Amino acid sequence: MEKRIEVLSRRLQGYKFTPQRRLVLEVFLENEGDHLSAEEAYNLARVKDKDIGIATIYRTLDLLEEVGILHKSDFGDGRKRYELSQEGQDEHHHHHLVCLGCRRIQEVEEDLLNQLEGLVEEEKGFLIVDHRVQFYGYCRPCREKERG
Protein backbone atom coordinates (compact mmCIF):
# COMPACT_ATOMS: atom_id res chain seq x y z
CA MET A 1 0.00 0.00 0.00
CA GLU A 2 2.71 2.43 1.01
CA LYS A 3 4.60 1.35 -2.03
CA ARG A 4 1.69 1.89 -4.37
CA ILE A 5 0.97 5.29 -2.93
CA GLU A 6 4.55 6.26 -3.41
CA VAL A 7 4.59 5.09 -7.01
CA LEU A 8 1.36 6.89 -7.86
CA SER A 9 2.41 10.06 -6.10
CA ARG A 10 5.28 10.40 -8.55
CA ARG A 11 2.77 11.38 -11.18
CA LEU A 12 2.08 14.49 -9.15
CA GLN A 13 5.33 16.10 -10.16
CA GLY A 14 4.89 19.83 -10.15
CA TYR A 15 2.18 19.56 -7.54
CA LYS A 16 2.62 19.17 -3.81
CA PHE A 17 1.83 15.81 -2.32
CA THR A 18 -0.16 17.14 0.59
CA PRO A 19 -1.71 15.09 3.39
CA GLN A 20 -5.15 15.72 1.89
CA ARG A 21 -4.12 14.51 -1.54
CA ARG A 22 -2.49 11.49 -0.01
CA LEU A 23 -5.64 10.78 1.92
CA VAL A 24 -7.83 10.85 -1.17
CA LEU A 25 -5.42 8.51 -2.89
CA GLU A 26 -5.60 6.14 0.08
CA VAL A 27 -9.36 6.16 -0.07
CA PHE A 28 -9.34 5.05 -3.70
CA LEU A 29 -6.69 2.40 -3.07
CA GLU A 30 -8.66 1.05 -0.15
CA ASN A 31 -11.78 0.92 -2.29
CA GLU A 32 -10.25 -0.29 -5.49
CA GLY A 33 -12.78 -1.19 -8.13
CA ASP A 34 -15.35 1.16 -6.67
CA HIS A 35 -16.68 4.12 -8.57
CA LEU A 36 -16.86 6.79 -5.94
CA SER A 37 -18.71 10.05 -6.17
CA ALA A 38 -17.18 13.17 -4.67
CA GLU A 39 -19.47 12.90 -1.70
CA GLU A 40 -18.62 9.27 -1.11
CA ALA A 41 -14.92 10.00 -1.30
CA TYR A 42 -15.51 12.91 1.05
CA ASN A 43 -17.25 10.76 3.63
CA LEU A 44 -14.54 8.12 3.45
CA ALA A 45 -11.82 10.73 3.75
CA ARG A 46 -13.49 12.41 6.69
CA VAL A 47 -13.16 9.25 8.71
CA LYS A 48 -9.43 9.90 8.83
CA ASP A 49 -9.44 13.67 8.71
CA LYS A 50 -12.62 15.25 10.00
CA ASP A 51 -11.52 18.71 8.88
CA ILE A 52 -11.00 17.99 5.20
CA GLY A 53 -13.24 20.13 3.01
CA ILE A 54 -15.48 19.08 0.18
CA ALA A 55 -13.89 21.67 -2.11
CA THR A 56 -10.54 20.05 -1.53
CA ILE A 57 -12.05 16.73 -2.54
CA TYR A 58 -13.38 18.16 -5.77
CA ARG A 59 -10.10 19.86 -6.54
CA THR A 60 -8.12 16.75 -5.74
CA LEU A 61 -10.35 14.58 -7.91
CA ASP A 62 -9.78 16.97 -10.79
CA LEU A 63 -6.06 16.88 -10.21
CA LEU A 64 -5.84 13.11 -9.91
CA GLU A 65 -7.81 12.76 -13.08
CA GLU A 66 -5.62 15.24 -14.88
CA VAL A 67 -2.48 13.26 -14.08
CA GLY A 68 -4.14 9.99 -15.03
CA ILE A 69 -4.48 8.41 -11.61
CA LEU A 70 -8.26 8.50 -11.65
CA HIS A 71 -10.77 8.04 -14.43
CA LYS A 72 -14.00 10.02 -14.45
CA SER A 73 -17.33 8.50 -15.43
CA ASP A 74 -20.90 9.64 -15.57
CA PHE A 75 -23.61 7.06 -15.09
CA GLY A 76 -26.49 9.43 -15.43
CA ASP A 77 -27.32 9.52 -11.73
CA GLY A 78 -26.56 13.19 -11.44
CA ARG A 79 -23.07 12.98 -10.07
CA LYS A 80 -19.65 12.30 -11.50
CA ARG A 81 -17.86 9.19 -10.37
CA TYR A 82 -14.20 8.36 -10.15
CA GLU A 83 -12.31 5.10 -10.23
CA LEU A 84 -8.64 4.22 -10.06
CA SER A 85 -7.22 4.05 -13.59
CA GLN A 86 -5.93 0.62 -14.42
CA GLU A 87 -2.20 0.58 -14.92
CA GLY A 88 -1.18 -0.07 -18.48
CA GLN A 89 -4.70 0.26 -19.76
CA ASP A 90 -5.00 2.67 -22.61
CA GLU A 91 -7.86 4.50 -21.00
CA HIS A 92 -10.15 3.82 -23.89
CA HIS A 93 -12.02 0.61 -23.23
CA HIS A 94 -14.47 0.85 -20.39
CA HIS A 95 -17.62 -1.17 -20.16
CA HIS A 96 -19.76 -0.87 -17.11
CA LEU A 97 -22.63 -2.85 -15.74
CA VAL A 98 -24.91 -0.58 -13.75
CA CYS A 99 -27.25 -2.60 -11.54
CA LEU A 100 -30.69 -1.03 -11.37
CA GLY A 101 -31.28 -2.94 -8.14
CA CYS A 102 -28.39 -2.06 -5.87
CA ARG A 103 -26.77 0.61 -8.06
CA ARG A 104 -23.46 -1.22 -7.86
CA ILE A 105 -21.24 -0.87 -10.87
CA GLN A 106 -19.04 -3.65 -12.18
CA GLU A 107 -16.75 -3.70 -15.15
CA VAL A 108 -16.52 -5.87 -18.22
CA GLU A 109 -13.22 -6.38 -19.89
CA GLU A 110 -14.08 -7.45 -23.39
CA ASP A 111 -13.95 -4.99 -26.16
CA LEU A 112 -16.05 -6.23 -29.00
CA LEU A 113 -16.77 -2.70 -30.02
CA ASN A 114 -13.80 -2.29 -32.26
CA GLN A 115 -15.57 -3.59 -35.32
CA LEU A 116 -18.54 -1.34 -34.65
CA GLU A 117 -16.23 1.63 -34.30
CA GLY A 118 -14.58 0.84 -37.60
CA LEU A 119 -17.94 0.76 -39.30
CA VAL A 120 -18.97 4.06 -37.83
CA GLU A 121 -15.81 5.77 -38.92
CA GLU A 122 -16.19 4.41 -42.39
CA GLU A 123 -19.85 5.17 -42.89
CA LYS A 124 -20.23 8.40 -41.01
CA GLY A 125 -16.77 9.88 -41.30
CA PHE A 126 -16.88 10.27 -37.55
CA LEU A 127 -13.45 10.02 -35.91
CA ILE A 128 -13.92 8.21 -32.62
CA VAL A 129 -11.55 9.14 -29.83
CA ASP A 130 -13.43 7.68 -26.88
CA HIS A 131 -16.56 5.75 -26.13
CA ARG A 132 -18.83 5.03 -23.28
CA VAL A 133 -20.70 1.78 -22.95
CA GLN A 134 -23.03 1.18 -20.10
CA PHE A 135 -25.36 -1.71 -19.58
CA TYR A 136 -28.30 -1.33 -17.28
CA GLY A 137 -29.87 -4.36 -15.72
CA TYR A 138 -29.74 -6.60 -12.70
CA CYS A 139 -26.67 -8.27 -11.25
CA ARG A 140 -26.70 -11.87 -10.12
CA PRO A 141 -27.15 -11.14 -6.39
CA CYS A 142 -30.11 -8.89 -7.09
CA ARG A 143 -31.68 -11.43 -9.41
CA GLU A 144 -31.32 -14.15 -6.78
CA LYS A 145 -32.72 -11.97 -4.06
CA GLU A 146 -35.65 -11.23 -6.33
CA ARG A 147 -36.32 -14.92 -6.86
CA GLY A 148 -35.79 -15.79 -3.21
Place this chain on the structure above:
Amino acid sequence: MEKRIEVLSRRLQGYKFTPQRRLVLEVFLENEGDHLSAEEAYNLARVKDKDIGIATIYRTLDLLEEVGILHKSDFGDGRKRYELSQEGQDEHHHHHLVCLGCRRIQEVEEDLLNQLEGLVEEEKGFLIVDHRVQFYGYCRPCREKERG
Protein backbone atom coordinates in the same frame (compact mmCIF):
# COMPACT_ATOMS: atom_id res chain seq x y z
CA MET B 1 -47.97 17.51 -38.50
CA GLU B 2 -51.44 18.03 -37.09
CA LYS B 3 -52.09 14.39 -37.67
CA ARG B 4 -48.92 13.30 -35.87
CA ILE B 5 -49.67 15.53 -32.93
CA GLU B 6 -53.14 14.10 -32.69
CA VAL B 7 -51.83 10.54 -32.79
CA LEU B 8 -49.18 11.18 -30.17
CA SER B 9 -51.55 13.06 -27.92
CA ARG B 10 -53.62 9.93 -27.55
CA ARG B 11 -50.93 8.53 -25.34
CA LEU B 12 -51.75 11.24 -22.84
CA GLN B 13 -54.93 9.56 -21.80
CA GLY B 14 -55.65 10.41 -18.20
CA TYR B 15 -53.75 13.69 -18.58
CA LYS B 16 -55.03 16.89 -20.07
CA PHE B 17 -53.71 17.85 -23.46
CA THR B 18 -53.09 21.48 -22.59
CA PRO B 19 -51.79 24.18 -24.95
CA GLN B 20 -48.41 24.05 -23.19
CA ARG B 21 -48.09 20.32 -23.59
CA ARG B 22 -49.10 20.58 -27.19
CA LEU B 23 -46.53 23.28 -27.71
CA VAL B 24 -43.71 21.17 -26.28
CA LEU B 25 -44.78 18.32 -28.52
CA GLU B 26 -44.71 20.65 -31.52
CA VAL B 27 -41.22 21.78 -30.64
CA PHE B 28 -39.95 18.22 -30.68
CA LEU B 29 -41.77 17.39 -33.91
CA GLU B 30 -40.34 20.49 -35.57
CA ASN B 31 -36.88 19.52 -34.40
CA GLU B 32 -37.07 15.82 -34.98
CA GLY B 33 -33.77 14.07 -34.55
CA ASP B 34 -32.47 16.72 -32.18
CA HIS B 35 -31.60 16.00 -28.60
CA LEU B 36 -32.96 19.00 -26.79
CA SER B 37 -32.13 20.05 -23.27
CA ALA B 38 -34.88 21.52 -21.10
CA GLU B 39 -33.50 24.97 -21.67
CA GLU B 40 -33.37 24.53 -25.44
CA ALA B 41 -36.92 23.25 -25.49
CA TYR B 42 -37.88 26.19 -23.28
CA ASN B 43 -36.34 28.72 -25.64
CA LEU B 44 -37.99 27.13 -28.65
CA ALA B 45 -41.34 27.02 -26.88
CA ARG B 46 -41.10 30.62 -25.76
CA VAL B 47 -41.00 31.76 -29.36
CA LYS B 48 -44.64 30.76 -29.60
CA ASP B 49 -45.70 31.40 -26.03
CA LYS B 50 -43.62 33.95 -24.21
CA ASP B 51 -45.33 33.22 -20.91
CA ILE B 52 -44.63 29.52 -20.68
CA GLY B 53 -42.63 28.67 -17.56
CA ILE B 54 -39.49 26.60 -17.29
CA ALA B 55 -41.08 24.46 -14.58
CA THR B 56 -43.84 23.56 -16.98
CA ILE B 57 -41.21 22.49 -19.49
CA TYR B 58 -39.55 20.20 -16.95
CA ARG B 59 -42.86 18.75 -15.85
CA THR B 60 -43.95 18.22 -19.43
CA LEU B 61 -40.69 16.53 -20.38
CA ASP B 62 -41.14 14.15 -17.46
CA LEU B 63 -44.68 13.44 -18.52
CA LEU B 64 -43.87 12.91 -22.18
CA GLU B 65 -41.08 10.56 -21.20
CA GLU B 66 -43.36 8.66 -18.87
CA VAL B 67 -45.87 7.98 -21.63
CA GLY B 68 -43.13 7.00 -24.05
CA ILE B 69 -43.27 9.96 -26.41
CA LEU B 70 -39.82 11.20 -25.48
CA HIS B 71 -36.63 9.37 -24.62
CA LYS B 72 -34.25 10.82 -22.06
CA SER B 73 -30.48 10.72 -22.48
CA ASP B 74 -27.50 12.01 -20.56
CA PHE B 75 -24.39 12.82 -22.53
CA GLY B 76 -22.35 13.92 -19.58
CA ASP B 77 -22.56 17.62 -20.34
CA GLY B 78 -24.45 18.39 -17.19
CA ARG B 79 -27.96 18.46 -18.55
CA LYS B 80 -30.49 15.88 -19.52
CA ARG B 81 -31.55 15.72 -23.13
CA TYR B 82 -34.73 14.53 -24.75
CA GLU B 83 -35.48 13.20 -28.20
CA LEU B 84 -38.63 11.96 -29.86
CA SER B 85 -38.95 8.20 -29.38
CA GLN B 86 -38.90 6.37 -32.66
CA GLU B 87 -42.19 4.72 -33.44
CA GLY B 88 -42.00 0.96 -33.35
CA GLN B 89 -38.53 0.99 -31.94
CA ASP B 90 -38.20 -1.07 -28.84
CA GLU B 91 -36.52 1.70 -26.93
CA HIS B 92 -33.46 -0.36 -26.32
CA HIS B 93 -30.99 0.32 -29.09
CA HIS B 94 -29.52 3.78 -29.04
CA HIS B 95 -26.08 4.64 -30.30
CA HIS B 96 -24.98 8.20 -30.30
CA LEU B 97 -22.09 10.05 -31.81
CA VAL B 98 -21.23 13.02 -29.65
CA CYS B 99 -19.02 15.46 -31.52
CA LEU B 100 -16.40 17.00 -29.26
CA GLY B 101 -16.06 19.85 -31.72
CA CYS B 102 -19.57 21.20 -32.23
CA ARG B 103 -21.36 19.12 -29.57
CA ARG B 104 -23.85 17.94 -32.16
CA ILE B 105 -25.24 14.50 -31.59
CA GLN B 106 -26.06 12.09 -34.38
CA GLU B 107 -27.39 8.59 -34.21
CA VAL B 108 -26.14 5.26 -35.48
CA GLU B 109 -28.58 2.60 -36.39
CA GLU B 110 -26.59 -0.60 -36.24
CA ASP B 111 -26.79 -2.77 -33.23
CA LEU B 112 -23.78 -4.98 -33.17
CA LEU B 113 -23.92 -5.06 -29.43
CA ASN B 114 -26.20 -8.01 -29.17
CA GLN B 115 -23.39 -10.53 -29.18
CA LEU B 116 -21.55 -8.58 -26.51
CA GLU B 117 -24.68 -8.46 -24.42
CA GLY B 118 -25.11 -12.20 -24.74
CA LEU B 119 -21.59 -12.74 -23.52
CA VAL B 120 -22.07 -10.46 -20.55
CA GLU B 121 -25.23 -12.19 -19.48
CA GLU B 122 -23.59 -15.56 -19.75
CA GLU B 123 -20.35 -14.74 -17.98
CA LYS B 124 -21.50 -12.28 -15.36
CA GLY B 125 -25.05 -13.39 -14.80
CA PHE B 126 -26.01 -9.78 -15.37
CA LEU B 127 -29.47 -9.38 -16.90
CA ILE B 128 -29.30 -6.48 -19.31
CA VAL B 129 -32.46 -4.47 -19.76
CA ASP B 130 -30.98 -1.36 -21.35
CA HIS B 131 -27.70 -0.02 -22.56
CA ARG B 132 -26.08 3.22 -23.45
CA VAL B 133 -23.43 3.52 -26.08
CA GLN B 134 -21.84 6.82 -26.82
CA PHE B 135 -18.93 7.53 -29.09
CA TYR B 136 -16.95 10.69 -28.59
CA GLY B 137 -14.96 12.12 -31.43
CA TYR B 138 -15.15 14.51 -34.34
CA CYS B 139 -17.79 14.58 -37.05
CA ARG B 140 -16.93 15.03 -40.70
CA PRO B 141 -17.65 18.76 -40.87
CA CYS B 142 -15.48 19.43 -37.85
CA ARG B 143 -12.65 17.34 -39.24
CA GLU B 144 -12.78 19.17 -42.53
CA LYS B 145 -12.86 22.55 -40.86
CA GLU B 146 -9.82 21.50 -38.85
CA ARG B 147 -7.90 20.59 -41.99
CA GLY B 148 -8.98 23.71 -43.89
Place this chain on the structure above:
DNA sequence: ATCCGTGCAAAACCTTTGCAAGGCG
Protein backbone atom coordinates in the same frame (compact mmCIF):
# COMPACT_ATOMS: atom_id res chain seq x y z
C1' DA C 1 -66.83 22.75 -6.25
C1' DT C 2 -63.26 19.90 -7.50
C1' DC C 3 -59.24 18.65 -10.06
C1' DC C 4 -55.52 19.33 -12.49
C1' DG C 5 -52.09 22.19 -14.52
C1' DT C 6 -49.72 26.55 -14.57
C1' DG C 7 -46.28 30.33 -13.42
C1' DC C 8 -43.50 32.19 -10.11
C1' DA C 9 -40.23 32.01 -6.71
C1' DA C 10 -37.78 29.49 -3.52
C1' DA C 11 -35.31 25.47 -2.54
C1' DA C 12 -32.52 21.50 -3.59
C1' DC C 13 -28.60 19.31 -5.42
C1' DC C 14 -24.07 18.91 -7.19
C1' DT C 15 -20.08 21.50 -8.38
C1' DT C 16 -17.11 25.56 -8.85
C1' DT C 17 -15.10 29.81 -7.36
C1' DG C 18 -13.39 33.82 -4.40
C1' DC C 19 -10.83 34.75 -0.72
C1' DA C 20 -8.27 35.04 3.44
C1' DA C 21 -5.37 32.19 6.09
C1' DG C 22 -1.92 28.46 6.48
C1' DG C 23 2.21 25.78 5.17
C1' DC C 24 6.57 25.32 3.45
C1' DG C 25 10.61 26.13 0.68
Place this chain on the structure above:
DNA sequence: CGCCTTGCAAAGGTTTTGCACGGAT
Protein backbone atom coordinates in the same frame (compact mmCIF):
# COMPACT_ATOMS: atom_id res chain seq x y z
C1' DC D 1 8.87 36.52 0.86
C1' DG D 2 6.32 33.94 -2.67
C1' DC D 3 3.72 30.39 -4.15
C1' DC D 4 0.69 26.70 -3.74
C1' DT D 5 -3.03 24.60 -1.10
C1' DT D 6 -6.64 24.62 2.15
C1' DG D 7 -11.35 25.43 4.31
C1' DC D 8 -15.18 28.10 4.39
C1' DA D 9 -18.79 30.32 2.43
C1' DA D 10 -20.87 32.14 -1.44
C1' DA D 11 -22.16 31.57 -6.06
C1' DG D 12 -23.29 28.85 -10.22
C1' DG D 13 -25.94 25.75 -13.19
C1' DT D 14 -29.58 22.53 -13.59
C1' DT D 15 -33.69 20.56 -11.79
C1' DT D 16 -37.41 20.10 -8.34
C1' DT D 17 -40.85 21.69 -5.22
C1' DG D 18 -44.41 24.65 -2.65
C1' DC D 19 -48.04 27.39 -3.36
C1' DA D 20 -51.77 30.14 -4.81
C1' DC D 21 -54.18 31.18 -8.96
C1' DG D 22 -56.94 29.84 -12.91
C1' DG D 23 -59.27 27.03 -16.28
C1' DA D 24 -61.95 23.04 -17.42
C1' DT D 25 -65.20 19.56 -16.17
